[in-house]
Amino acid sequence: MIMRVVSYNNPKSPISEAYRSIRTNIEFSNFDEEVKTIVVTSSQQNEGKSTVTANLAVSFATLEDKKVLIMDGDLRNPTVHRMFGISNITGVTDILTGNKDFLECVHTSKVEGLHILTCGKIPPNPSEMLGSKKMKKFVEELKNHYDYIFIDAPPVGIITDAGIIASYVDGTVLVVGSKEADIEAVKISKERLDKVNANILGAVLNKYEAEGSSNAYYNYYYGHDEDQDKKKGKHSKKKSA
Ligand SMILES: Nc1ncnc2c1ncn2[C@@H]1O[C@H](COP(=O)(O)OP(=O)(O)OP(=O)(O)O)[C@@H](O)[C@H]1O
Numbered sequence: 001m002i003m004r005v006v007s008y009n010n011p012k013s014p015i016s017e018a019y020r021s022i023r024t025n026i027e028f029s030n031f032d033e034e035v036k037t038i039v040v041t042s043s044q045q046n047e048g049k050s051t052v053t054a055n056l057a058v059s060f061a062t063l064e065d066k067k068v069l070i071m072d073g074d075l076r077n078p079t080v081h082r083m084f085g086i087s088n089i090t091g092v093t094d095i096l097t098g099n100k101d102f103l104e105c106v107h108t109s110k111v112e113g114l115h116i117l118t119c120g121k122i123p124p125n126p127s128e129m130l131g132s133k134k135m136k137k138f139v140e141e142l143k144n145h146y147d148y149i150f151i152d153a154p155p156v157g158i159i160t161d162a163g164i165i166a167s168y169v170d171g172t173v174l175v176v177g178s179k180e181a182d183i184e185a186v187k188i189s190k191e192r193l194d195k196v197n198a199n200i201l202g203a204v205l206n207k208y209e210a211e212g213s214s215n216a217y218y219n220y221y222y223g224h225d226e227d228q229d230k231k232k233g234k235h236s237k238k239k240s241a
C-alpha cells in the first residue's frame with residue numbers, strides 16, 4: 001500500500017529527508033502570517049503534484065502533536081485515494097452538495113495525526129464547486145480542527161481550478177517537474193497565480209536528475225520566491241478583508 005508516498009513507508013530515506021527540508025522551508029516561509037491551508041499545483045500535468053502533496057502532508061504529520069488533512073482538490077482527475085489505497089465512494093463533493101457530513105467522509109491513516117479526504121463523485125462543474133462560498137467556508141472551518149490542510153489541485157497552466165483555490169488559501173506551492181515543465185509555462189503559471197493574489201511559498205523542483213546522483217529522479221529542490229516577500233503586505237490585506 002502507498003508505494004508512492006515514500007515518506008510514509010520509509011522515513012529514513014533521502015527522499016523523506018528532502019521532504020523534511022521542504023517542510024522546514026514552508027514552516028519558516030511566513031513569520032507574520034499563519035499558513036495553515038496550502039494548495040499544491042504545477043503548470044502542466046504529470047509534474048508530481050499529487051506525489052508532492054501526499055509526501056508533504058505525511059512529513060508535516062510526523063511533527064509532534066500536529067494534525068494534518070490532505071484533501072483532493074483535483075475534482076477532474078482525483079488520485080489521492082489511489083495514493084493511499086483507500087476508497088473514493090464519498091468525499092469533498094458529497095460534503096459540498098450536502099449529501100454527507102465531514103465525519104462520514106474523512107479517513108484516518110496509519111500516520112498518527114494524518115487524515116485524508118478524497119474527492120468523492122466527480123462533479124460536472126468543478127470550478128464552480130471550488131469557487132463556491134460553501135467551499136471557502138468549509139476550508140476555513142477545517143482550520144479549527146487541523147494544523148495544516150494540504151490541497152492537491154489540477155495544473156494551473158491548463159485550467160482555472162488551482163487559481164481559484166490559491167485565491168483563498170494561505171499558501172501555494174508550485175511543483176516544477178524537470179522532465180515536463182518548460183520555462184515559459186512556469187512563467188505563465190506564476191503570472192496566473194500572482195493575478196489571483198496567491199501567496200506563493202516556493203517551488204519544488206521534482207524529478208530532477210542530479211549529475212552523478214545514484215538517486216536519479218528522486219531529487220527535490222525548494223526555491224523561495226523573493227519577489228513575493230515584497231508583496232506580502234498586499235496579500236495580508238486581501239486575506240483579512
Ligand atoms: N520524484 C519523482 N520521481 C519519480 N517519479 C515521480 C516523482 N514524482 C512523481 N513521479 C511519478 O510521476 C507520475 C505523475 O505523478 P503525480 O500523479 O504525482 O503527478 P500530478 O502532477 O499529480 O499529475 P496530474 O497532473 O495527472 O494530476 C506518477 O507516475 C508518479 O509516480
Ligand SMILES: [Mg+2]
Pocket residue numbers: 049050051074079152153
Ligand atoms: Mg495529480
